[in-house]
Amino acid sequence: MLFRILGPIELHTPAAVHQLGAGKPATVLATLLQQPNAWVTVDQLAEATWPGAAMPASASANLKTYVWQLRRLLPDLDGAGRIDRRADAYRLRVAPGEVDADRARSLGASALAAPPPARLPLLREALSLWRGRPYCGVEPAASAALALTELRLELSEQLAEVQLELxxxxxxxxxxxxxxxxxxxxxxxxxxxxxxxxxxxxxxxxxxxxxxxxxxxxxxxxxxxxxxxxxxxxxxAPPLTDVSPRRELPRDVRLIGRAPEIAHIRRAATAPAPLVLLTGPPGIGKTALAVHAAHQLAPNFPDGQFFVHMRQPAGALLDRLLRGLGLSLLRIPPDLDERASLWRSSVAGRRILLVLDDALTRDQVWPLLPATPGSLTLVTARSLAGHLDGATRIPLHPLSPTAAKSLYAAASATHPNPAGIAAGRGNPGALLLAATAPAMQRRAAV
CATH class of the missing domain: 1.25.40.10 (Tetratricopeptide repeat domain)
Structure with a gap:
């Protein structure tokens, strides 16, 4: 092999090994080697040698110098020089087997036709010809380098397949x-x-x-x-039927003064495909009510109870729910509509309870809703953008004065500083707000 391009460009002549590096003679040789035994115009050589830069007035003369330098290094072929010239082009004459990339292709082709034990040494020899990135340092040959890298990867896959067979x-x-x-x-x-x-x-x-x-x-x-x-x-991937039903509900809380709302949720849960929307301002206790009601109703939904924070896009939420059913990432499609269809298909005929907490928009909720009877969905939202068809809407208001006093008393019994209890997600009725809101409303009216 005379021409080594599977790494930094080298010429292996009988006299010596010449490492051409990344200079312009190497670029000229790389350009000629990409079209062996074919005429390459002076314009093509000049564009490759001075890419993206103003071409010097002496480009043609410089090219002659670079070709002369290459001719001095290259041995003759069939008694004649390697690089032919005509008025507007140059041609590099290459014999079969003189380029390492051609040798690698030949070895790979031979390996395909051989039985597995004989394929192994052929593929290893082919891969041993790479010494780094093809045409290393010669940027104009980048596309040709990519093709040769692809060849190496294909040969590596063939090698692994043979290793696996053996x-x-x-x-x-x-x-x-x-x-x-x-x-x-x-x-x-x-x-x-x-x-x-x-x-x-x-x-x-x-x-x-x-x-x-x-x-x-x-x-x-x-x-x-x-x-x-x-x-x-x-x-x-584990079969879906082998996955234990999910039990994701947060810890239950003690609620005071929400009996009417709980009764309303229970009535709504008897519908064929129940969907309940709990709305109200921050701190009113939507999450606490949803979790409490979900715990009471959980025995009716043995195929799983999911609790989902809705501060993500619908696609990510569907991904999380599908994985909760035991589906591997391999089985989850990238398209949102396809994921929603897979989710509906996966829960069809099942009795699941789904709590979607702190939803923002209808479009975020809609793809997550089961379509067949038997499942209950509880949604909490401050104010949902868009209309949820078929939803039972239950707006939450501040507790009555009697319930507020009971809640505050319960908090006082378990917390040394009830006024310091923060109203937040999962807090039983958002204690401070629920207990003080009626008094604040009366004060504002005065």
Whole structure:
């Protein structure tokens, strides 16, 4: 091999090894090597040699100098010089097998036609020809370098597949981890890695690799895994029926003065596909009421109780709910409508209780709602933007004076400084606000 381009450009002549580095003679040689035995115009050579810069008036003369320097280094071919010239172009004459990239392609092709034991040394020899990034330092050859990098990755995948066939799982895993680290969007490499890890008995690592691949494909390309990766990962994902029902409700609280609202929620929960919307200002006790009512009703919904803070986009919320059902990332589609459809399909026929806390808009809530009878959804919101069709709306108001006194007394019995109790999410009725609001209203009226 005379021309070495799978790394920094080198010429291996009978007399010596010439390292051309990243200078302009190397650029001229790289440009000629991309079209071996073909005429390359002076304009093409000049554009490659001075990319993005003002071309000097002496460009043509300089090119002649660089070609002369290369001719001095290159041995003759068939008794004649290597670089031919005509009025407006140059041609580099290359014999078969003189370029290391061609040798790598030939070895790869031979490996495809050979049985697995014979493929292994051919692929290893081909991969050994790379010494770094192809055409290293010659930026005008960047597109050609990408193609040769792609060739190396394909050869590495072939090598890992042979290693896997021969039972060399450890080396197959090592080969594929290098590929997926360098080129994380290569789905075939991820599929092979999942297979190799599974064959090596590393089931947990295989599942993590499959999930990592799905995350990358979704975030970078907006796609779900294709059939090859999905097939390799299918046996790793736990079946939905094997997942224990979720029990996500926060700790229950003691409520005072909300009996009418609880009775209203209980009546609404008997509808075929109940949807209850609790509204009110911050600190009124919406979350506490929803959690308390959910705990009372939970025995009626044995297939799961979910509690979701709604301060995320609908897509992220659906992702979280689907994973709560036991679906792996591999099975969750990237499209919002498809995720919503999968969620509705997954809970169809099930009896689940869903608490959606602190919702902002109808569009955020709507994709999360079960569509079939048997499930209850409780939504809390300060003021929901948009109308929720079929929802039972229950507005929360400050407690009555009697209930407020009882609540304040209960707080006094359990807290040395009830006035310092903060009104917040999960607080039983937002003690301070609920207890003092009636008195504040009377004072304002005076």
């Amino acid at each position: 039972g060399d799982h450890t080396n197959a895993v090592g080969t594929l981890r290098e590929v997926t680290s360098e080129a994380p969007l290569r789905e075939p490499a991820w599929a092979l890695l999942v297979r190799a890890l599974t064959a090596a008995g590393q089931r947990t690592e295989a599942l993590l690799a499959a999930r990592r691949a799905a995350e990358i494909l979704r975030s970078e390309l907006g796609v779900t895994p294709g059939p090859v990766l999905a097939a390799a990962s299918h046996s790793l």
